[in-house]
Amino acid sequence: xxxRAKILNAALRLFADHGYDAVGVQTIVEAVEVxxxxxxxxxxxxxxxxxxxxxxxxxxxxxxVREAALYQGDITLTVHxxxxxxxxxxxxxxxFYRMLLSMWFAPPSSEYFAVVQDVLLEQHQxxxxxxxDAVSNHGNMRDRQQQYALSLRGMIDTYIRISMxxxxxxxxxxxxxxxxxQFMHGIFS
Amino acid sequence: xxxRAKILNAALRLFADHGYDAVGVQTIVEAVEVxxxxxxxxxxxxxxxxxxxxxxxxxxxxxxVREAALYQGDITLTVHxxxxxxxxxxxxxxxFYRMLLSMWFAPPSSEYFAVVQDVLLEQHQxxxxxxxDAVSNHGNMRDRQQQYALSLRGMIDTYIRISMxxxxxxxxxxxxxxxxxQFMHGIFS
DNA sequence: TAGACGATATACCGCTTGGTATACTGGCAA
DNA sequence: TTGCCAGTATACCAAGCGGTATATCGTCTA
Numbered sequence: 001x002x003x004r005a006k007i008l009n010a011a012l013r014l015f016a017d018h019g020y021d022a023v024g025v026q027t028i029v030e031a032v033e034v035x036x037x038x039x040x041x042x043x044x045x046x047x048x049x050x051x052x053x054x055x056x057x058x059x060x061x062x063x064x065v066r067e068a069a070l071y072q073g074d075i076t077l078t079v080h081x082x083x084x085x086x087x088x089x090x091x092x093x094x095x096f097y098r099m100l101l102s103m104w105f106a107p108p109s110s111e112y113f114a115v116v117q118d119v120l121l122e123q124h125q126x127x128x129x130x131x132x133d134a135v136s137n138h139g140n141m142r143d144r145q146q147q148y149a150l151s152l153r154g155m156i157d158t159y160i161r162i163s164m165x166x167x168x169x170x171x172x173x174x175x176x177x178x179x180x181x182q183f184m185h186g187i188f189s
Numbered sequence: 190x191x192x193r194a195k196i197l198n199a200a201l202r203l204f205a206d207h208g209y210d211a212v213g214v215q216t217i218v219e220a221v222e223v224x225x226x227x228x229x230x231x232x233x234x235x236x237x238x239x240x241x242x243x244x245x246x247x248x249x250x251x252x253x254v255r256e257a258a259l260y261q262g263d264i265t266l267t268v269h270x271x272x273x274x275x276x277x278x279x280x281x282x283x284x285f286y287r288m289l290l291s292m293w294f295a296p297p298s299s300e301y302f303a304v305v306q307d308v309l310l311e312q313h314q315x316x317x318x319x320x321x322d323a324v325s326n327h328g329n330m331r332d333r334q335q336q337y338a339l340s341l342r343g344m345i346d347t348y349i350r351i352s353m354x355x356x357x358x359x360x361x362x363x364x365x366x367x368x369x370x371q372f373m374h375g376i377f378s
Numbered sequence: 379t380a381g382a383c384g385a386t387a388t389a390c391c392g393c394t395t396g397g398t399a400t401a402c403t404g405g406c407a408a
Numbered sequence: 409t410t411g412c413c414a415g416t417a418t419a420c421c422a423a424g425c426g427g428t429a430t431a432t433c434g435t436c437t438a
Binding site for chain 1: 425426427
C-alpha cells in the first residue's frame with residue numbers, strides 16, 4: 001500500500017474514533033510514520049485530506065443508491081432495495097459510515113459539515129426522486145416526498161446504529177422485510 | 190441574570206452552534222464580556238462547565254420521561270405519552286436538544302461523549318423498563334425491550350430532527366398518533 | 379551524464395489552546 | 409475598623425495547532 005493510501009486509512013480510523021476536530025495533523029502522520037510535508041504534498045491541507053477521504057469513500061455508496069432508488073413500478077420493492085443497499089454499505093464500511101453518521105448530526109457550521117453535506121444532499125435527492133416517481137401510482141403521497149425521504153433515511157440510520165451496538169442483525173432478511181413493511185404501513189395509512 | 194447563568198447560556202448557544210471542540214474558552218468569556226478566571230472560578234475547567242450545563246438542562250427532561258414512561262396497563266398510551274414528552278421538551282429547548290442529538294451520535298471516545306452518555310443511558314433504562322413491564326400483557330415482546338427502546342428513541346429523534354428542518358409539525362396530534370400507531374404496528378406484527 | 383521531478387525530512391513559523399499566579403475590589407462579619 | 413472571602417481582572421505559561429521554507433534523496437528522462 002502506498003503512502004497516500006496509508007494516510008487516508010489512518011485518517012479515516014482516527015476521524016471516526018475521535019472526531020475531526022480532536023485529531024491533529026501531527027497525530028495522523030505519526031500513525032503512518034511519515035512527516036507533515038508528505039501529507040501536505042498529497043492533500044494540501046487538513047481539510048483537503050478530509051474532502052478526498054469523503055469523496056473517495058462515498059463514491060461507491062452514491063453509485064449503489066443511484067441504482068437501487070430507480071423506481072420501476074413497485075415502490076415497496078424499491079424501498080427494500082434501498083434499505084438493503086445502505087445496510088450492505090454500512091456492513092462493508094463500518095468506520096466510514098459511523099463517521100458519516102456522526103457528522104450528519106453535527107452542528108451545520110462546523111468545518112467538516114460542509115464537506116459531508118454534499119454527499120448527504122445527493123443521497124437525499126435520489127430518495128426524494130424515488131418517491132416523486134411513485135406518485136402517479138400512489139396519489140396519497142403527493143408533496144410528501146421530502147418528508148418520506150427524510151424519515152426513510154432516519155429509519156435506516158437508526159437501525160444501522162442499533163446494529164453497530166450489536167443489538168440486531170441487518171443481514172436477517174425477515175427483519176429487513178418487517179422494517180420495510182412497517183415503513184410502508186406508515187406511508188399508506 | 191447573574192454571571193454564572195450568563196456563562197451557561199452563552200456556552201449552550203456556542204456549543205450547539207459550533208460543537209464542543211470548535212469553541213474555545215476564550216470565545217465563551219468574550220461572548221459574556223468577562224475574563225477567563227471568572228469562568229474558572231465557577232466551573233473549574235471547560236469540561237466542568239460542560240458537565241454542569243448538561244446536568245442542569247437535562248434534569249427536567251429526565252424527570253418528565255420518568256413520569257411518562259411509567260407503564261400502567263396500556264402500552265400504546267404510554268408510548269404516546271413518552272413521544273409527547275420528548276416532542277414537548279425538544280420544542281421548549283431546541284438548542285439543548287440539538288446539541289444532545291449531535292453528541293449522541295459523536296465518536297464514543299470524544300471528551301464530551303462521556304458526559305452526555307450518562308444522560309442517554311438513564312433515558313434508555315427508563316424506556317427499557319417501560320417495555321419490560323408491558324411484557325406480561327404482550328408475550329411477543331419478551332427479551333426485545335432493549336431493541337424496542339433503541340428504535341423508539343431512534344424514531345423520536347428522527348422526527349425531532351425533521352421538525353427542526355421545518356418539514357413537519359410535532360404539535361399535530363393526528364401526526365403523533367400516526368407515528369405511535371406505526372411504531373406499535375412494527376412491534377405487534 | 380545532466381537535469382528535472384516526485385517524494386520525503388529537518389526545522390521552523392505565528393497563533394490559539396486550556397489553564398493559572400497574582401493582585402485587586404466590594405461587601406459582609408467580628 | 410479590621411479581616412475575610414467571593415468575584416473579577418491583568419498578565420502570563422507550556423503545549424499544541426495548521427502550515428511552510430528549505431534541503432535532500434532516488435528515479436526517470438533527454
